[in-house]
Amino acid sequence: MVSRRVALTAVVVALLLLAGCTAPTPPPDVANGGEIEGEEAPTDEEPATDADRDAADTESHPDLDLDEDTVWNEVTTMMDSDAPQPDLFVDEMPAGADQAFEPQQSEFQAALNATESSPGGNGTSGLAMPGNVYVFPDGPDEEVEQVLVHEYAHAIQYADGMFASWLRSPPETTDEELLQTSLIEGGAVYVADEYTAENFPEFPAQSEQMAASYEAAPAGDRLLLAPYHYGAEYVHAEIDNAEELPEVYRSHPVTTAGMLDPDSQPPATDLDVDVETSDSDWSVERTDRKGELYTRIVLDTELSNDEATDAAAGWSDDELVAFEDADGQDAFVWTTQWETEDDADAFAAAFESKLDSRTDNWADRTAVERPDDRTVSVLIGPDEFRSAVNTTMTNSTVDLDLGTTTAAPALTAPAHSAPTSATGAAAPVSS
Structure with missing residues (x-):
């Protein structure tokens, strides 16, 4: 019997090993400039040095119209965490991160006509890795703050070991990958929503922005956006505040079917x-x-x-x-x-x-x-x-x-006909 295994790409492995996320610019326009996130970026970068931290303190932080220390303290209070604050970098892309901004594609998706992708638009994006958070501001101040909260939530998820067991056993199937990514990203969207409701409730919740972008996106982009949209829906239904987020990872469905309908899984x-x-x-x-x-x-x-x-x-x-x-x-x-x-x-x-x-x-x-x-x-x-x-x-x-799939030999051609190929086999169909 064929075992159920799938060769995982570097992006998938990085998602769990680095416990972060990236935010590709949204393919559709989202009302009020919503932030859309994608998958974890693979990276070969070295740990941040003292010079990196000094650069972040003296050059990057003034680019944000917010106090990152205040934001961090509020997020850790919401999540009841004493995790160490990561270093914050603005408008800096770590090595390899650009690969994570590409929509998911495969030959099987092409065979299902599900690879269509829209050009990226404008919008704030971010990425989190253990010890480092990156923000690329391109939107209103509230949106930038939402993205920073989302990435800080990832830093706490990792530091507090919320999905430590997944690091020891990476996903083996697409369904498992989508489920784990949804729970990780859905948790961060939930924290951003709670923060938004407390600090600028007139601004659209991040989950609302995710839903709008998902609904407007073609299939090639939906596979990238789905974990943020459906993961947030699941987490919102399971917990009442950000302090309860660890419970999501202690007891959860084993398939995306269970996530989509927890009452009948x-x-x-x-x-x-x-x-x-x-x-x-x-x-x-x-x-x-x-x-x-x-x-x-x-x-x-x-x-x-x-x-x-x-x-x-x-x-x-x-x-x-x-x-x-x-x-x-x-x-x-x-x-x-x-x-x-x-x-x-x-x-x-x-x-x-x-x-x-x-x-x-x-x-x-x-x-x-x-x-x-x-x-x-x-x-x-x-x-x-x-x-x-x-x-x-x-x-x-x-x-x-599969039986025998070798094409049958061609019939002998009349003298005046064009010759068949040496094997007489049908030409392969391009895929």
Whole structure:
């Protein structure tokens, strides 16, 4: 059986090891200049030196129309923490941080037509790392202060070990990554909201700004923004004040499905997918669990938000198997399992509707199959791949048998015809 593992990018690893966040400029315009945050930036920078701290004290701080010590003291009081105050840098980008401002992309996302991204706009952004906080002010004073509070909250999350166990065991799937990122970022948004309500209640809460930007963003950006929007919704529903934030990390859902609907969080069904490729030209490159939140986002590219939400709501488990052949062609089988037959029907119908409205090259290389009443498999790849995949159920296990996928030899050409290629195989389809 193929194990459920996914190769994590440096950005994901940095998210947990550095316990910080970055704020890309928002793709859509947000009323009143809302601040939008993204993912943790990888960094190779050395720890701050005394010279760095002196520069921050003498040059950077005057650029902010606020007293960072007062802000820090209020945030630590709100969170009941005695964490040491991090150094503050303004308009300085640590090494490698620019990578975190890019929207999440992958070949599988491209195959689902979910990579669209909007140009970045203006807005304040920030980044937090153990011992250092960076702020890039480009908005009203209230927005800048919100961002600083958000980053200070991250510094306290890390210093107080709120998610220390995650540092010992980084996420293994997209669903787990999105869940952990949502709880980390949702916690910081919650602190910024509480601070805003106390100090400038007339200004939009950070969670409101996140929601507005998420709703207006295309799918490629929504995967970046979702943890801030849905994480904040979850944390707001779970606690009553910032002092209770550690409770979020002591007891939490195990999937994004549980985060999206804490009142009905059935455990994932632990879907088993067996893959047989011994007689095939294709090999398994990786496996992954995508989860309900990811499913909702990629359906939303062609469907309305309500339609996508309803179609993803019955998610119980899924497994993506990514394949590659000797020519470097990509192919995928995304097997999803649903709580009921009706839920499976709803997802299958929604995905077919999504396909019908697409005009991209991947749409013609995609098919939907039903191994059983509660299981839906999406096959994506060249014709020879899709025709070779045999999807069956054995008890509760989904069997993927690729058989022999080598293209058949071409017929002998008449003397006056143009010659076939040496192998007679169909030309590979570009991905």
